[in-house]
Amino acid sequence: MTSSDFVSANEILTAVGYIVNDSDFKKGIPRGYYLSLVNKALEELAVDSLYHLITKDYPIDKVKLHAEKPKGLLNLREVYLFNGECCTPELSVIVHLKRLYNNGSGGSNYTAKRKENGQYDPFFAPYDLSGASHYHGVYFANEYETHLELSRNCREWQFIRFVYNGYQNAVGDEPIIPRDFRNAITDYVKVKILEIFKNRDVSYRTLWADAKNDLEGMGRKKGSWKEACDRVKMMSTWKREEYREYFSRGNW
16 A cells, blocks of 8 residues: 555645635635545545445453444444454454343343343243353344443453444544545535535536536436445455555554
């Protein structure tokens, strides 16, 4: 992965400034607002394309058995438990989703559709963890808005690893833009800026409409946004993994 694979936010702002005739940012919209639109475009692309894969590791709270989700998580893909040093697993296991698992404010007791050694229910039969060898070593959790709730045997492990699609930048960070997204982000910022100008002066309406067609497409013409999302899908596995590794900021 080299710097030639990316463009800076300044390149986007320079291009947009010339297109909308505001290269000096003297039409009442500060440069910081332009920059915030670049970040917002990257966030929207992260949602639409799920191109950005992140890995984060955290110590397990062995008392509460709640694991807070990482900031910026969009789509949780995998969860693991491991022992060893933080971010250097020596032995790991996967965590499975258990429907309706809920340990409340934390701890070992819980409610769920199916429970081991629980009271008989005609629809959701209990299962026995004590005598069935194929249930040993099964670790499970359920996902809530802000956290995961973990099964009690998860306390046997030191760390939890989240693998997820998320936002590339923290709020306020200087954005790093993949070359494949240059046109889409340029057109996105163009549309948002020209929309402001259009609301002030109706003569900008044609420029705004043209920019919107560039972004969203018209008729059989594919817009730059769709092209950017399609390019993620058409990337070679090697290139996609290189992008994800570069952006992952894994804490190992």
